[in-house]
Amino acid sequence: MPEREPRPDICDYEGSDYRIRFWDGKGRDYEDRVERVALHRLLPKQGRRLLEIGAGFGRLTQEYDAYDQVILLDYSLSQLQYAQEQLGSGGRYLYVAADAYRLPFRAGVFDGATMIRVIHHISDVPAVLAQVRRVLVRDGIFILEHANKRNLKSILRYALKRQTWNPNDLEPVEFVELNFDFHPEYIRRSMTGAGFSLQRQLPVSLFRLDALKRSLPLDLLVGIDGLVQLSGLLYAPSIFIRAKAVGSSPDNLGHGSIFACPECGGDLVHEDESIFCPRDNQRWVIRDGIYDFKAAIEV
Ligand SMILES: C[S@@+](CC[C@H](N)C(=O)[O-])C[C@H]1O[C@@H](n2cnc3c(N)ncnc32)[C@H](O)[C@@H]1O
Numbered sequence: 001m002p003e004r005e006p007r008p009d010i011c012d013y014e015g016s017d018y019r020i021r022f023w024d025g026k027g028r029d030y031e032d033r034v035e036r037v038a039l040h041r042l043l044p045k046q047g048r049r050l051l052e053i054g055a056g057f058g059r060l061t062q063e064y065d066a067y068d069q070v071i072l073l074d075y076s077l078s079q080l081q082y083a084q085e086q087l088g089s090g091g092r093y094l095y096v097a098a099d100a101y102r103l104p105f106r107a108g109v110f111d112g113a114t115m116i117r118v119i120h121h122i123s124d125v126p127a128v129l130a131q132v133r134r135v136l137v138r139d140g141i142f143i144l145e146h147a148n149k150r151n152l153k154s155i156l157r158y159a160l161k162r163q164t165w166n167p168n169d170l171e172p173v174e175f176v177e178l179n180f181d182f183h184p185e186y187i188r189r190s191m192t193g194a195g196f197s198l199q200r201q202l203p204v205s206l207f208r209l210d211a212l213k214r215s216l217p218l219d220l221l222v223g224i225d226g227l228v229q230l231s232g233l234l235y236a237p238s239i240f241i242r243a244k245a246v247g248s249s250p251d252n253l254g255h256g257s258i259f260a261c262p263e264c265g266g267d268l269v270h271e272d273e274s275i276f277c278p279r280d281n282q283r284w285v286i287r288d289g290i291y292d293f294k295a296a297i298e299v
Contacts (some may be wrong), residue, residue, distance in 0.1 A: 003149045011121035011178040013076035019057045031205050032223040039063045042143050042242040047112045048253055049164045053100050054118030058083030067112055072116050075099055080290050089289040090092035098293035100128050102262040108250040109258040114143040120180050129194035136245040137253055145240045149173050149181035151237040184234045202229040203236035262293055
């Protein structure tokens with residue numbers, strides 16, 4: 001095999017207790033609910049095949065029920081195993097353990113994609129956006145959530161000199177290793193450069209403050225957030241974007257396998273419980289219904 005270029009680091013959730021540590025009973029019902037409100041606003045009424053990038057344990061997957069098929073993709077096999085236990089195998093869900101920098105799919109096999117709470121782990125944003133664009137058909141819809149560096153809290157902290165980085169500076173800020181906040185304009189430019197046209201941007205989760213969450217009823221807070229989302233004022237900690245894939249792309253939605261070699265892009269051959277690239281002589285295993293593209297096995 002020829003030597004490979006160095007690859008961007010991945011924030012590895014393998015074996016992580018993310019669901020228990022961050023969501024279950026952790027006082028984030030408000031964040032969870034307002035994200036679903038935003039998704040309802042942005043998702044098409046129906047679709048054929050949606051790619052959920054960084055699906056994690058499947059927290060939001062059932063929001064995508066308007067699509068005939070949903071492919072849950074995550075770098076963590078253990079997150080997908082949990083999702084599979086909850087959502088079931090076969091039917092409309094397919095599970096793929098793979099790296100968003102090297103999507104193991106043919107061009108133009110999806111008409112929808114989402115990426116929620118994931119791009120903040122991505123150091124090379126243009127590379128991942130190019131992958132997402134490649135696998136979408138023309139006019140395919142991409143819903144992206146990103147952490148917003150230009151939020152009210154960071155503006156205030158900067159003004160009070162309690163934060164060194166400038167929230168108005170367009171460059172991403174890495175506040176913890178492999179955790180980035182992005183300026184909305186940086187994301188807009190990156191998406192446009194990757195072949196997307198932005199249709200809508202919603203500021204989400206503005207009231208992510210423990211004191212507020214403790215003192216106001218959840219339904220009220222969610223209702224107010226829903227109104228703020230319509231304001232178009234992009235100063236909330238989280239921004240949801242609906243974008244359309246523009247320019248030309250092949251349309252492989254209705255025919256052939258969805259998979260392609262993550263290394264060379266060539267066709268793959270299914271063989272019992274594995275999938276094989278004849279060109280690279282590499283093989284990946286299907287583990288209890290989960291396609292595992294994390295590492296090829298010895299042939
Ligand atoms: C904060 S979790 C969000 C999970 C889910 N989208 C949600 O909102 O509940 C981030 C997820 O992104 C996945 N991830 C991070 N980098 C990735 C990459 N390069 N390729 C695929 N998945 C990645 C992690 O494994 C993790 O499950």
